[in-house]
Amino acid sequence: MNFKPTAGLIGMLLGGVSILSGCSPSVQTNLIHPDADKSIVFNTSKGSVKGNVSLLELEVGGSIVASTSASSLEYTGGPYPIFSNMMLPYKVYAHSNYGVKTNTGSLYIANAKGHYRYTVASGSNNGYPNSTAEQTGPNLYRLDKAVVRTHAQNAVIEYANARGLTTTQVLATADHMVEAVARYVSQHMSWRSDELNRQVFADNGYESYSPGWDFPQPADLTLTISGALNNVSSSDDFMGDGEDHAILRAALLHALGFAPWAIWNVIDSPVSHEYNVVLYQGAFRLMDYGTIDRWLKTHTWDAHQSYFGWNAEHGPRGTADLNHDYLKDNTHNYPGGRSNGNTWSYQGYYQDVAP
Amino acid sequence: MNWLRMMGCLVGVIVSASTLAVEQKISTMDVGPADIIITHMEGRIALQDGAAPTTDITLTITNSSEKNFTGTIGFRGGDSQPITLARGNTATIAVAPDVQYRGERGHIQKAAIDLTILMDGDLPQNAVESVNVAVSLPDGGSPLMKATPPLIENEGAVPSYILFSRGQYTSPLTMLYTMAPVNVRIHKTLMPNPIKEGPVTVSLTLTNVGKETAKGLIIKDSLDPRDFSGEGEGFTLYQGEVNDQRLLWEHTLESLGAGEKTTISYEVIANGAVHDVALDAASVIVDQELAGISNKVWLHK
Numbered sequence: 001m002n003f004k005p006t007a008g009l010i011g012m013l014l015g016g017v018s019i020l021s022g023c024s025p026s027v028q029t030n031l032i033h034p035d036a037d038k039s040i041v042f043n044t045s046k047g048s049v050k051g052n053v054s055l056l057e058l059e060v061g062g063s064i065v066a067s068t069s070a071s072s073l074e075y076t077g078g079p080y081p082i083f084s085n086m087m088l089p090y091k092v093y094a095h096s097n098y099g100v101k102t103n104t105g106s107l108y109i110a111n112a113k114g115h116y117r118y119t120v121a122s123g124s125n126n127g128y129p130n131s132t133a134e135q136t137g138p139n140l141y142r143l144d145k146a147v148v149r150t151h152a153q154n155a156v157i158e159y160a161n162a163r164g165l166t167t168t169q170v171l172a173t174a175d176h177m178v179e180a181v182a183r184y185v186s187q188h189m190s191w192r193s194d195e196l197n198r199q200v201f202a203d204n205g206y207e208s209y210s211p212g213w214d215f216p217q218p219a220d221l222t223l224t225i226s227g228a229l230n231n232v233s234s235s236d237d238f239m240g241d242g243e244d245h246a247i248l249r250a251a252l253l254h255a256l257g258f259a260p261w262a263i264w265n266v267i268d269s270p271v272s273h274e275y276n277v278v279l280y281q282g283a284f285r286l287m288d289y290g291t292i293d294r295w296l297k298t299h300t301w302d303a304h305q306s307y308f309g310w311n312a313e314h315g316p317r318g319t320a321d322l323n324h325d326y327l328k329d330n331t332h333n334y335p336g337g338r339s340n341g342n343t344w345s346y347q348g349y350y351q352d353v354a355p
Numbered sequence: 356m357n358w359l360r361m362m363g364c365l366v367g368v369i370v371s372a373s374t375l376a377v378e379q380k381i382s383t384m385d386v387g388p389a390d391i392i393i394t395h396m397e398g399r400i401a402l403q404d405g406a407a408p409t410t411d412i413t414l415t416i417t418n419s420s421e422k423n424f425t426g427t428i429g430f431r432g433g434d435s436q437p438i439t440l441a442r443g444n445t446a447t448i449a450v451a452p453d454v455q456y457r458g459e460r461g462h463i464q465k466a467a468i469d470l471t472i473l474m475d476g477d478l479p480q481n482a483v484e485s486v487n488v489a490v491s492l493p494d495g496g497s498p499l500m501k502a503t504p505p506l507i508e509n510e511g512a513v514p515s516y517i518l519f520s521r522g523q524y525t526s527p528l529t530m531l532y533t534m535a536p537v538n539v540r541i542h543k544t545l546m547p548n549p550i551k552e553g554p555v556t557v558s559l560t561l562t563n564v565g566k567e568t569a570k571g572l573i574i575k576d577s578l579d580p581r582d583f584s585g586e587g588e589g590f591t592l593y594q595g596e597v598n599d600q601r602l603l604w605e606h607t608l609e610s611l612g613a614g615e616k617t618t619i620s621y622e623v624i625a626n627g628a629v630h631d632v633a634l635d636a637a638s639v640i641v642d643q644e645l646a647g648i649s650n651k652v653w654l655h656k
Contacts (some may be wrong), residue, residue, distance in 0.1 A: 120377040157524040167478045168386050190635040194596045216598040232645045235638040241599040290632030301581045
């Protein structure tokens, strides 16, 4: 078997540091897969280039950003807000009396922020799904409803208060947004069976709500009627079962400007539970009951055999159209490619697999 | 298609011909001016029996910038006032928040007062330096069942409350209260916490802070069966219609006199370490009406 260590693999072996080497100048970065909110430190040196190096140049994103006549060079780039779900190419040039040697590579820059668009709901029941086939992201996230934005703001405020941050700091960092939403839903929502959820909808003017398979609750109605007091089953601000929590998390993140490609609703195979997979700390991670931290490392739930996926742009959700490929083809760790060298699997979401 | 897309941006709508999906712009999440600071929020909120609460709230605003400020300041969904404030100046304005109310006279009621401040329609950059808002119950009311964020309670024949904070952003104040004769305060605890694999005791301390004896109290709690298992009297493993399940626990208490307190415990087995999650609140139902909600227990590492 031929074993050729890739830059990414070497990086992983070195605990998150990426190095390119060979008969070429070396490049080392402090992050393998930074998100766009973070700076990236490039350390370059003559590496294994023979002879005296008279000039060392670093090119990032197609432009020379630093150069030196010394044998090593450190450059801090970023944050890189202009890149969104894209690769950032870099190249080092070492000029010596033997000619010019180069080393090239790229970093994946993922910035899920600033996506302030949504697809208008088209469900045949006032925009809500009226059948399994209509269980789409737009019909369930309901970003046209002001209440979704209101609670997204609440999530930012509560997280800022809890962490001693400013609203500016929270809104400037995609990872903070994810943490804020996970925390908000955990703090304000409790589990209730679909049997009772159906009853609550009927008791609050939504007798006609008939979405088909599994009774998913639209985010706006979770926020407005699921915790209504005229049902003794309401013990929290919002109530619902697994998919209702996941739909609300995705909707709140979208309302904060999170891009559709970065947040997924995910169902196990065999079907047992629904939750989210979200871009966090530069890779796709699990998001379920509790804070995002809870699911970062390998754990013991039989659930989370992530298999089927849907989101604002892919679906619908319902059984007849459950689609494994949407998730498999769009959430590779690391995002944007198969750079960890493995085929897609649900275990790839854990921090101890994808640091 | 590019010209169509460009035109879509100009009018705020993008039409994709391939799918016929219609895209709409969403409001951006921005923050207000940096040096306009709410230095103080003060006032009172009076809960009512069978009606929305009344409010009387003022904001003290300081312009600590080098420029004069002209803009709007107010509560989200409520009153918003145009204001001009010269640099270095301070002003106090009265603003009415949005108030939502649900419930029925003589029964359980819920009031939500949105104290989220907006500046020019955006969240403020700075937290409110100090907040001191008094909250009163209706005549004859018993203690609040729940308040988010938590209030400071002044005990008395009729308790009163204060929303008090320093250096926090303000957010919706949601209060659950009842005018029914029965009001059960529940405090939920877990031992041990942090939780490792093994037995865990859940304790529910019930205090009847209402005026009459409560009879036939149905106490309900629920846990995730992927985290906990429980067997025996009171436990049901609920299998959802399609894709969810729950470990339900229920217990009936014959009666609890006014002012009386009792603790009920049950044991479950933690299937592993459980942390970084808030357990659901337990609840008490009397005569088909919610009579009490517990705290949500945060499981830490």
